[in-house]
Amino acid sequence: MAEHPAYPVGLRLTGRKVVVLGGGQVAQRRLPALIAAGGDILLVSPTATPSVEAMVEAGELTWEKRPYAEGDLADAWYALIATSDTEANTLASAEAERHRVWCVRSDDADAATAWTPATGTSEGVTIAVLTSDAKGRDPRHTAAIRDAVVEGLRDGTLVAPHHRTRTPGVALVGGGPGDPDLITVRGRRLLAEADVVITDHLGPRDLLAELPQSVEVIDAAKLPYGRFMAQEAINDALIEHARKGRSVVRLKGGDPFVYGRGMEEVQALAEAGIPCTVVPGISSSISVPGAAGIPVTHRGVAHEFTVVSGHIAPDDERSLVDWQALARLTGTLVILMGVGTIGKVAETLIAHGKSPDTPVALVQEGTTAAQRRVDATLATVAETVVAEEIKPPAVIVIGEVVTVGPNPSK
Known part of the structure; x- marks a missing residue:
């Protein structure tokens, strides 16, 4: 056997029985890859390291606390023999040979039928x-x-080299409100050409499933250290990957410049000397109301609409919004990121002269299969959010336009 080279192959173990004999350091090193491959793993060993025990407790494999016994390798597709008992290893290896199970031996590579x-x-x-x-x-x-x-x-x-057209630098792409069909044609093309995609949790997730396995997808929502430091980490990641010659797409929900902190990223890239292409996206401030049957403007009803971030309450000293002026407007008020503060917002608008009977619509998960619209008024919206268990992301529309079209939720 030693006269011939080993034949390299990739095993597809998803749902197939994999037997691991021994729960020591060798198993500890090899098990994560077997788990990632989706194997139905049976561990046979009297003891196991704490790390292996943690994998068992997490439900990633089944553990039988005993030594090897004849028949353990029946119906297995792959076996890893890694016990400290040489006799047991030899018996198990012989069983694997009889059952035609590819077998790795940590103690004797020459006697194995497979190598890792x-x-x-x-x-x-x-x-x-x-x-x-x-x-x-x-x-x-x-x-x-x-x-x-x-x-x-x-x-x-x-x-x-990739055998496809590459776009150098970074593309800042607005992914639209959630429905993958609502990304722009240019945005979808750049996404298809990307080597690395750094995405927000509000980006169109279905599009990520279409990417080739060679594309590295980085979840920006999981970058460390809180909001401010997380933005710096995102900037650093964009710069790092672009400098390595990779085609990078920064995928955002909605439009990059509508509460997306897109300009901060453009500025960081410019300071680093990295070219950046900005691809506008459909903002949820107009698309989500539209998908719910609400026009933000309508002849004879509203000649203007105003978009406001609600992530900071009106009574917070950090707020930059002139709520008193907004209360005097007769047009449409669209609030993003306002589920947690809508009670304070409604209270403030009413205090500055807005009618408590002003119609309000809350549209959750707009443009997606989970879209839901709930109507209320300024006087009732706070209790409605609680009663209806409205959760972000949701767009809140305040104004008479709410009553113009048919309400599909009724």
């Missing part, structure tokens, strides 16, 4: 390095080659 390569990932590509024969097996050498390839791909010193 040194693996790493970069931009959705798995790098696997495997020694060609048993005599020349040198795990440290293969790991070093793996590390060099992965690091080279990550820092740009090893270039693997």
Whole structure:
């Protein structure tokens, strides 16, 4: 067997039985990849490391607390033998041979029918390095080659060109209000050409599922340290990936410049000397009311509409909104990010002269399959939000336009 090289192959283990014998350090290192591959994992071992026990407690595998027994490998597709009992390893390896189960042995590579390569990932590509024969097996050498390839791909010193048109720099793309069909044609094209996508939680998630596996998707909502530092982390990530020669799309919900902090990112990129393309998006301030049958303007009813951020309450000293002036307007008032403050907003508008009977519509998850519209008035909106369990994201429309069209929720 040693005279012939091993045949490299990628195993698709999703839902297929994988048996791991031994719960020590070898199993601890190998189990995460087997779990990620979707294997139906059975661990057979009298003991396990705390890390392995945590995987069991998380429901990622089944653990039978006992030594190996004949028949454990029946119906298995793949086996990892990693116990400290050489005799048990030999018996299990023989059983695997009889059942034609590909088997890795941590104690005796020559006796195994499969070897585990040194693996790493970069931009959705798995790098696997495997020694060609048993005599020349040198795990440290293969790991070093793996590390060099992965690091080279990550820092740009090893270039693997994409066979498609690339857009250099960063594209700041407005993804629209949520429905994936409402992104612009240009935005969708740039997204298809991206190497890296840094997305907000309000971006059209369905579009991400269409991306090739080679595209790295970064959830900006999970970047660390709170709001201000998170924005700095997003800026840094945009700059870092662009400098590595990658085509980067910053995917935002709605429009990048409507409460999207898009200009902060444009400024950071400009200071770093990185070109940035801005692709406007359909703002939820007009599209979500429209999807719910509400025109923000209508002849004879409203000649203007005003869009306000409600993330800061009117009585907060940080508020930059002239609520007294807004109360005097006769047009439409659209409030974004206002679910948590709508009670204070309504109270303030009424205090400054707005009629308590002014119609209000709350549109949750607008343009998506989960869209829901609930109507109220300024006097009742606070209690309605609680009673109807309105949750963000929701667009709030205040004004007579709420009553103009048919209400699909009725």
